[in-house]
Structure formats: structure tokens, C-alpha cells
Amino acid sequence: MQVSDSHAQDTAVEVVNADGSGQVLLLCEHASNHIPDRYQGLGLQQEHRLSHAAWDPGARAVALHLSRALDAPLVAGRVSRLVYDCNRPPEAPSAMPEKSELIEVPGNRDLTDAQRQERVATVYAPFCAATTKLIEARKAANVPTVLVTMHSFTRHYYGKERAVEIGILHDSDSRLADAMLAAAPALPHRRIERNEPYGPQDGVTHSLQIHGIAHGLDNVMIEIRNDLLSTPADEEALAEEMLTLLRPALAALTPKGDTNA
Numbered sequence: 001m002q003v004s005d006s007h008a009q010d011t012a013v014e015v016v017n018a019d020g021s022g023q024v025l026l027l028c029e030h031a032s033n034h035i036p037d038r039y040q041g042l043g044l045q046q047e048h049r050l051s052h053a054a055w056d057p058g059a060r061a062v063a064l065h066l067s068r069a070l071d072a073p074l075v076a077g078r079v080s081r082l083v084y085d086c087n088r089p090p091e092a093p094s095a096m097p098e099k100s101e102l103i104e105v106p107g108n109r110d111l112t113d114a115q116r117q118e119r120v121a122t123v124y125a126p127f128c129a130a131t132t133k134l135i136e137a138r139k140a141a142n143v144p145t146v147l148v149t150m151h152s153f154t155r156h157y158y159g160k161e162r163a164v165e166i167g168i169l170h171d172s173d174s175r176l177a178d179a180m181l182a183a184a185p186a187l188p189h190r191r192i193e194r195n196e197p198y199g200p201q202d203g204v205t206h207s208l209q210i211h212g213i214a215h216g217l218d219n220v221m222i223e224i225r226n227d228l229l230s231t232p233a234d235e236e237a238l239a240e241e242m243l244t245l246l247r248p249a250l251a252a253l254t255p256k257g258d259t260n261a
Contacts, residue, residue, distance in 0.1 A: 042107030058229025065239030179249035
């Protein structure tokens with residue numbers, strides 16, 4: 001299924017395996033570092049357009065592996081989060097940040113209301129519409145659904161090294177996160193932590209709130225340190241490790257996305 005209501009929607013969002021009948025619905029909000037020509041590169045240096053500030057390196061590749069393994073639909077963003085971060089509400093300053101860590105984003109300075117609304121309409125709204133369309137279709141077909149959002153994070157942030165390797169994040173609904181953390185001893189070589197390196201207090205659970213909790217779906221956000229995703233082999237290996245956490249967690253749940261629940 002492709003969201004095709006407009007050219008802007010076609011370019012803003014990718015839907016993979018829309019008819020997948022597995023239990024999981026995958027989101028990857030920061031799958032791409034693409035900046036459409038109309039934004040003139042946001043005034044960024046090339047190295048910054050390729051950096052973690054612009055996207056989540058490796059996250060889409062891991063999500064694609066999970067999509068195949070779990071027969072899961074995947075909704076992935078096709079536009080850099082520096083244009084619009086689809087894991088933030090329109091009113092959040094971080095939705096169109098003027099600065100990301102130490103990187104200045106000149107093209108996001110002094111945006112007018114009309115410029116902000118254009119990005120909401122052409123980047124954020126299509127992503128949300130594609131996700132809602134899948135959720136509603138699965139509800140109508142009585143397909144039990146849990147929401148899993150896939151991200152990666154940088155090892156060094158503001159000059160400090162992060163020891164955590166895998167973060168299992170949640171907002172007010174912790175059932176799926178709890179079940180995944182219960183399976184963590186199966187990966188003794190990994191440092192796996194709850195709500196690290198970010199948590200709800202950092203405003204990173206927007207997608208969980210509006211696409212998971214608001215629809216009554218169990219949900220979780222997975223963060224993988226991106227130095228562990230340097231090669232295709234790494235990405236496949238980490239996807240298998242995520243399955244080691246996800247499969248027993250899914251089996252332990254009674255999904256709330258069933259229309260008979």
C-alpha cells in the first residue's frame with residue numbers, strides 16, 4: 001500500500017508490507033536523511049546532512065529485517081527529521097529544530113507560521129495518515145496489533161559517551177517494554193536499559209502516545225546505539241537480537257489491539 005493522496009504524501013512516507021498479518025506494526029520515523037530540494041539543504045554542511053542529527057542510521061535496515069521476520073507492516077519516514085521530526089507534535093520546538101546537539105540548522109531559523117504549516121502538511125500529516133490508515137484497517141480486519149517504533153542513537157552526545165547499547169522505551173503503557181526487559185538476560189553481552197538514553201521526560205514518546213496509547217495498542221520504542229549498526233551484517237545481527245527480545249514478549253502479551261478486547 002502506498003499513501004497516494006498527493007505527490008507530497010508519496011515522497012514523505014514509505015509503507016512496506018502493508019498487508020502483513022503479523023502481530024506487530026512497525027514505525028521508523030527517522031529512516032531517511034533526505035532533504036527535499038524546496039528546503040535548499042536547510043543551509044547545512046554536507047557532513048551534517050549525513051550525520052545522526054539528520055536521521056537514525058541503521059534504523060530502517062533493522063526495521064526492514066523485522067518486517068520480513070514478523071510479517072509486519074512498516075511505515076517509514078522519507079524526509080530528514082531536521083525538516084520535520086515525525087516523533088514530535090507540531091507545537092514542539094524540536095519538531096523543526098534550530099539546533100540539534102551542537103549542529104546549527106540555519107534553514108529552521110525564524111520560520112513563519114505558513115512555513116511551519118507547510119512542513120506539518122507535507123511531512124508529518126502524511127506519516128500520521130499512513131499509520132492511522134493501517135491501524136484502522138487492521139482493527140476492521142480484527143488483526144491483533146502491537147506498535148513498535150525503531151530508532152538508533154549516537155554513542156557520543158554533547159561530548160559524553162553513552163554506555164547503554166539498547167534502550168527499551170515506554171510512556172504510560174509499559175507492558176510490552178516490561179516483557180522485553182524480562183527477556184533481556186537472553187542477551188548477556190548487551191547493556192540494555194529502560195527509558196535510556198531518552199525517556200518520556202525528553203518528549204520522545206509522541207508516536208507511542210498518538211499511534212499506540214490513543215488507539216489502545218500495546219507499544220514500545222526501541223533504541224539501538226548506531227555504532228553497532230555500521231555494516232549490513234551488523235544490522236542483520238541486531239535485528240536478530242531484537243527478535244530475541246520481541247518474540248517472547250509478544251507471546252507473553254494478550255494484545256489490546258483486538259476489536260473484541
